[in-house]
Amino acid sequence: MNSRLLTDLRCWLTVCLLLTFSFVSAQRNVHIHTRQLNTVWDFPVSVDLTDEISFSESLVLFHLKDGKKLSFSTDVVDSLTFTTTPDSEDKNPYRVFQLNITTTNGTAVTSKEDYVPCFISLGARGSFSDYSGSASIRCRGNSSFLWYDKKPYRIKLDTKHKLLGLEKAKSWVLLANYRDVTDMMNTFVFEMGRALGLPYTNHTRYVELFLNGDYKGIYQLTEQIQQNKNRVAVSDEHGILIALDVDDGPGESPYANDNFWSSVYRMPVCVKYPDDERWTVNTVDSVRRVFAELETAIKNKDYAQVQQLLDVSSFIKYLLIQEFVYNVELSAPRSIYMHKDGDGPWVMGPLWDFDAGYDFDWGQMTTGHTFFTDFTETVMGSNPLKRNGQYSYVPQFFTDLFACPEFVEAYKAQWAAVKDTIVTHAWDECMRYVEQMRTSGAIDREFQRWPISRKRFDTELDKMQKWLQNRRIHFSYLVAAIPVPK
Numbered sequence: 001m002n003s004r005l006l007t008d009l010r011c012w013l014t015v016c017l018l019l020t021f022s023f024v025s026a027q028r029n030v031h032i033h034t035r036q037l038n039t040v041w042d043f044p045v046s047v048d049l050t051d052e053i054s055f056s057e058s059l060v061l062f063h064l065k066d067g068k069k070l071s072f073s074t075d076v077v078d079s080l081t082f083t084t085t086p087d088s089e090d091k092n093p094y095r096v097f098q099l100n101i102t103t104t105n106g107t108a109v110t111s112k113e114d115y116v117p118c119f120i121s122l123g124a125r126g127s128f129s130d131y132s133g134s135a136s137i138r139c140r141g142n143s144s145f146l147w148y149d150k151k152p153y154r155i156k157l158d159t160k161h162k163l164l165g166l167e168k169a170k171s172w173v174l175l176a177n178y179r180d181v182t183d184m185m186n187t188f189v190f191e192m193g194r195a196l197g198l199p200y201t202n203h204t205r206y207v208e209l210f211l212n213g214d215y216k217g218i219y220q221l222t223e224q225i226q227q228n229k230n231r232v233a234v235s236d237e238h239g240i241l242i243a244l245d246v247d248d249g250p251g252e253s254p255y256a257n258d259n260f261w262s263s264v265y266r267m268p269v270c271v272k273y274p275d276d277e278r279w280t281v282n283t284v285d286s287v288r289r290v291f292a293e294l295e296t297a298i299k300n301k302d303y304a305q306v307q308q309l310l311d312v313s314s315f316i317k318y319l320l321i322q323e324f325v326y327n328v329e330l331s332a333p334r335s336i337y338m339h340k341d342g343d344g345p346w347v348m349g350p351l352w353d354f355d356a357g358y359d360f361d362w363g364q365m366t367t368g369h370t371f372f373t374d375f376t377e378t379v380m381g382s383n384p385l386k387r388n389g390q391y392s393y394v395p396q397f398f399t400d401l402f403a404c405p406e407f408v409e410a411y412k413a414q415w416a417a418v419k420d421t422i423v424t425h426a427w428d429e430c431m432r433y434v435e436q437m438r439t440s441g442a443i444d445r446e447f448q449r450w451p452i453s454r455k456r457f458d459t460e461l462d463k464m465q466k467w468l469q470n471r472r473i474h475f476s477y478l479v480a481a482i483p484v485p486k
Contacts, residue, residue, distance in 0.1 A: 028082055029130060032060065032121075035078040037215060037445050043100040043121040044083075044130040045070060066134055070102055070119045073213065090127050094432040096218065096442040097164060098123035099207040101137060101155075106212050112139045115156060122207070128165045134158045140173065142247050144355075147366045150178040150217060150450055154224065164205040166223060167230035174209065175220040179369045180355040181452055181460040183218055183437070184430045188468075189321060189354045190222075191426035196317045196418065200225075200232050200339075200350045206433060208442055217446040218437070225337060225350050227273035232350065234273070238342035240287055241273035244333040244395075260288050264295035265397040267333060294346055298397060303404040311347040312407065316414050318348035319398060323379055324475055327357035330379050330398060331391035358467065369452055371460070372467040376474055383483060408484045415479045423472045427465065434461065 029044045030053065045062055047053070052063040060077055062070040100121040103109060107116045115136035122131040134157075141152040153174040160168045177183045183206070193201035202222045209216040227234055227241050234241060246252055249268020250259045259270045271287050297305040306312065322330045329335055335353035340346045356362075359377060361370035381389030385402040401407040437443045443457050 029132075030062075031081045031083065031123075032072050033078040033080065034072065034076040036076055037448070039441060039445075040078060041098050041100070041210070042123040042125070043072070043098065043210075044123055044132050045121055046130075046132045064119075064134075068104065068117075068119055068134055070121075091165060092127040093165060093203070093205060094436050095125055095127050095206075096436050096440045097125060097127070097205060097207045097221075099219070099221070100210045101135075101212070103137065103212055109137050109139060109151070109153065109211065112141075114138060118155075120155065120157070122163060124164055129162070131161060131163055133161065141176075143365070144176055144178060148176065148178040150176045152176040153219075163221065166203055166205065169223065169226075169228060169230050171224035171226060173222050173224050174207070175222065177218075177220055177355060178450065178452070179360075180371075181369055181455045181457060182464050183220065183446075184434070184461070184464065185325075185355050185358055186220060186222075186353070187433060188426050188430050189325060189351055189357075191429040192321050192324075192422055193317075193349070193351045195422050195425055196321070198314060198317055198349045198351065199347060202350055202352070204433065206437065206442070208445065215445065215449055217449045218442055225272070225352060227275070227339075232273070232337075232339050234339050234341040239273060240271070240290070240340040242287065242291070242338050243270045243272055244268065244336040244338070245270055246332045246334055258284065260284050262295055262397075263288060263292035264299050265395050267395050267397060272337075290340070291346075295397060298400050301400060301403045303401070303406055306401065306404075309345055311345045312410065313414075314348040315401075316407075316411050318351070319380075320411070320415055320479075321351065324471065325354055325357040326359055326377055326379060326471075327354055328360070328362075328379055328391060329353060329356050331394040333395060358464065369455060372463040375467050375470040378478065382478055382481060385483075385485075402482065403485055405485050408482060412479055412482065412484075415476070419472065419476050423468055427468060 029046055032043045032045065034041045034043065047062065048065055054061050054063070055074070058074055059071045060074060060080070064070060102119050104117040109116050115138045118135050118137045120131070120133060120135045124130045136156045137153055139151050140154040144152050155172045155174065157170045157172070160170050162168050163172060175186065177186065180186075187204045190202050190204055202225075205221040207219050207221050209219045223231055226232065227239055232241050244267050246268050248256070248259060248270035250256075250261055251268055253259060256270075259268065261267070262269050269288070269291065271284060274283055294306070294309045297309055337350050337352060338346050338348055358371045359373050359375070361368065361373065364370050378389035379391050380394055380399055381387055384399045387394055387396070387399055447457065
């Protein structure tokens with residue numbers, strides 16, 4: 001920024017600040033417009049009249065009332081504007097929004113355990129209310145954290161707030177989707193789950209992220225899976241939220257006090273709620289006993305009892321989605337969530353983590369990003385009771401009910417009811433996001449930053465669409481052919 005422009009900005013900002021004092025309300029948004037990567041970014045900062053904004057030769061500096069400082073380099077600042085009323089909201093969730101995160105003193109974010117204090121500025125581009133505020137950030141994920149340079153993150157706001165039209169909460173997730181060149185694998189499943197009516201299915205908002213001034217590319221902002229009234233709304237006193245997950249279970253996390261091996265099928269279980277704030281010495285044992293009742297009923301093929309203990313409809317919908325997208329995490333198991341409210345039945349979900357589906361080539365885990373090769377492979381197989389798919393060790397918790405004719409008939413009927421529309425619906429929703437990624441230039445910037453295996457977005461999208469089309473036809477034959485026990 002040249003000295004003449006800097007002087008002009010200082011004078012202009014002084015006038016704006018003086019005008020601000022004449023307003024009745026003390027809360028205002030300052031919009032920092034920066035020019036980087038051949039586009040203009042709008043990062044809003046909510047300020048009070050007591051906050052100080054100053055210029056130096058190199059920085060635009062915000063001294064916020066909570067003691068935090070937020071700076072933007074004058075090398076990239078294009079202009080500043082003030083708004084006194086919220087922008088109109090057209091509630092367009094498909095746009096690619098603009099997110100800037102600045103950590104205190106520019107501290108690097110490298111740990112999955114330790115949060116780093118930060119300040120968040122989220123430009124909603126007129127589609128929703130802008131947001132800015134203090135928060136903390138840390139890394140998250142397992143394979144995505146260990147093997148890929150583009151890290152996923154978890155954000156915890158200092159106070160609960162809506163983001164981009166999503167319900168108020170503190171905790172949020174930024175999925176990197178690094179090995180998913182399409183950026184649509186999780187979104188496609190979320191759209192399937194919502195169309196099927198699975199409860200607490202996550203939403204998608206795409207953002208382009210700057211972290212301490214470094215452009216990190218496209219991220220999928222979504223809800224953290226947790227118990228609260230705007231997430232998994234089981235009761236505070238009697239609710240349970242668990243994850244069947246190798247990484248969080250006693251095998252990989254033997255020193256954690258929130259996990260156990262399930263009593264009947266010996267699956268790794270992590271208790272997500274009750275959490276630390278409501279923990280008692282009997283919590284894990286209590287959840288194990290309650291879960292064992294369901295396991296025992298499934299093991300005994302006692303379908304009448306199963307129907308009392310399990311929301312069978314959610315179980316069927318959940319398995320159909322897992323098998324349809326060939327999500328091999330079912331076999332581990334990983335990221336399989338279940339919840340229960342008081343004396344009510346166990347319910348499957350929320351859905352989570354699908355970038356290992358779609359026929360991912362695990363042999364190229366760290367060196368490639370190959371999907372969509374074979375649309376005929378299965379996790380549970382053409383006869384799930386016998387587990388004759390590619391993963392013969394999938395827990396029988398998911399397959400033993402195929403010994404019950406009522407369950408198999410319901411499984412077949414559910415797919416027959418949706419097979420002609422659900423794939424097209426979910427894909428059409430994905431294409432709305434894709435259109436915004438293209439027209440905004442976000443995809444071009446993403447691949448400048450992360451030239452993943454020289455694969456191109458349009459090529460992989462085309463492969464995904466063809467795989468889904470072929471998968472739908474093949475899967476319909478597969479489900480129809482599952483034997484009904486006599």
